[in-house]
Amino acid sequence: MDAKPPSPDAFLIRRTMDEIAPVADKATSYFYALLFLRRPDLRDLFPAAMEAQRDRLFRALLAAADRIDDPGALTEYLAQLGRGHRKYGTQAHDYPALGEALIGALSRYASAVWTAQTEAAWVRAYTVISQIMIDAAAADEKTAPAWWSAEVVSNERRTRDVAVLTVRTDQPYPFLAGQYAAVETPWWPRVWRHYSFASAPRADGLLTFHVRAVPAGWVSNALVNRAAPGSVIRLGPPAGTMTVDHASASGLLCLGGGTGIAPIRALVEDVAAHGDRRSVDIFYGARHAADLYDLDTLLQMKARHPWLSVRTVVSDTPPDALTGPLPDAVEEFGPWETHDAYLSGPPGMIRSSVDTLVRIGMPSHRIRHDLVHELVSAAK
Numbered sequence: 001m002d003a004k005p006p007s008p009d010a011f012l013i014r015r016t017m018d019e020i021a022p023v024a025d026k027a028t029s030y031f032y033a034l035l036f037l038r039r040p041d042l043r044d045l046f047p048a049a050m051e052a053q054r055d056r057l058f059r060a061l062l063a064a065a066d067r068i069d070d071p072g073a074l075t076e077y078l079a080q081l082g083r084g085h086r087k088y089g090t091q092a093h094d095y096p097a098l099g100e101a102l103i104g105a106l107s108r109y110a111s112a113v114w115t116a117q118t119e120a121a122w123v124r125a126y127t128v129i130s131q132i133m134i135d136a137a138a139a140d141e142k143t144a145p146a147w148w149s150a151e152v153v154s155n156e157r158r159t160r161d162v163a164v165l166t167v168r169t170d171q172p173y174p175f176l177a178g179q180y181a182a183v184e185t186p187w188w189p190r191v192w193r194h195y196s197f198a199s200a201p202r203a204d205g206l207l208t209f210h211v212r213a214v215p216a217g218w219v220s221n222a223l224v225n226r227a228a229p230g231s232v233i234r235l236g237p238p239a240g241t242m243t244v245d246h247a248s249a250s251g252l253l254c255l256g257g258g259t260g261i262a263p264i265r266a267l268v269e270d271v272a273a274h275g276d277r278r279s280v281d282i283f284y285g286a287r288h289a290a291d292l293y294d295l296d297t298l299l300q301m302k303a304r305h306p307w308l309s310v311r312t313v314v315s316d317t318p319p320d321a322l323t324g325p326l327p328d329a330v331e332e333f334g335p336w337e338t339h340d341a342y343l344s345g346p347p348g349m350i351r352s353s354v355d356t357l358v359r360i361g362m363p364s365h366r367i368r369h370d371l372v373h374e375l376v377s378a379a380k
């Protein structure tokens with residue numbers, strides 16, 4: 001395969017990132033120190049405890065710069081990021097200060113490769129990045145609120161640490177099955193975490209999330225253990241590209257690990273609602289059989305829909321059915337060349353599932369999942 005050589009700017013940007021990688025922690029701290037020194041007022045847009053936020057913004061900027069040679073992917077990623085930043089209260093005039101802090105941190109921690117050309121390449125990249133974000137936010141402002149208030153309707157405990165939360169938004173919330181939203185609780189102001197919708201859009205407008213309370217997970221523990229009917233949380237705009245292409249007739253191969261089963265369930269409802277009757281094969285993975293908290297619902301769906309198959313894969317204890325890593329089980333039942341794959345679960349599962357599927361011949365453009373770095377924060 002002929003990989004296109006990077007543009008001169010992309011080459012300089014990648015070289016800076018390679019230099020920064022081993023000292024990314026220090027560069028991140030310095031980035032925020034510079035930012036708050038120059039614009040103390042921006043401190044209020046961030047959570048009180050910065051450890052939770054730490055490198056998210058800095059990493060998002062680096063991820064964007066890394067796509068500078070791929071305008072399609074760059075625009076899609078940044079437009080979503082720009083819209084998503086409205087809920088933090090970010091204004092167009094805040095972007096120059098962010099750019100200065102970014103370049104200040106990079107020039108200090110990548111000093112070995114920093115030249116006037118490198119700086120010029122970063123200035124050009126940041127100008128493109130910030131303009132796409134600003135434009136997307138401005139366009140979104142015309143049609144959508146910066147965030148939605150949502151009242152908890154029910155909090156149903158499924159296992160010791162997994163809860164199903166149902167909420168009602170104050171205004172209509174348009175989204176697609178397979179997408180996710182950032183969620184903020186009243187107990188941890190300005191700390192946002194991503195959760196996938198566990199059902200397709202419903203006639204009653206209610207939204208559902210599956211949340212596992214993970215150790216040291218502020219938002220997840222608050223949602224599982226404190227959110228009760230009447231609690232009000234905030235939601236950012238819908239995001240994510242793991243949605244069904246209804247123009248295609250291909251079967252869907254769905255891998256859901258742990259609470260990653262939530263959007264898979266939404267996809268099944270979406271296929272059913274469109275009357276597509278495409279084959280949908282679900283592999284539902286968990287560490288222990290007792291963690292397959294949503295199996296009953298999936299089996300009920302299977303009883304209604306002859307085109308749906310559901311297989312469970314338990315990795316850490318010997319069950320009566322399939323054992324071992326989720327991707328291996330999928331390989332056993334292949335080939336899947338005529339399917340589109342939908343992957344949802346822990347980052348490690350997504351990475352190894354992509355590797356397995358590509359290895360057994362599935363073209364990578366048929367594999368859908370959301371950005372792993374976004375989902376890492378989803379776990380907390």
Ligand SMILES: NC(=O)C1=CN([C@@H]2O[C@H](COP(=O)(O)OP(=O)(O)OC[C@H]3O[C@@H](n4cnc5c(N)ncnc54)[C@H](O)[C@@H]3O)[C@@H](O)[C@H]2O)C=CC1
Pocket residue numbers: 180195196212256257258259260261262263284285286287313314315316325326327343344345346347348349350352369370375376377378379
């Ligand atoms: N749209 C998405 O991609 C969504 C992702 N998630 C993420 O899914 C995760 C769910 O966590 P838990 O319920 O605690 O699941 P878990 O950690 O108990 O694992 C669930 C499944 O993934 C497999 N797995 C875990 N690590 C793996 C690895 N490195 N390689 C191969 N397989 C691996 C396990 O064997 C099991 O089958 C969270 O990180 C959450 O952020 C949750 C909802 C939606």
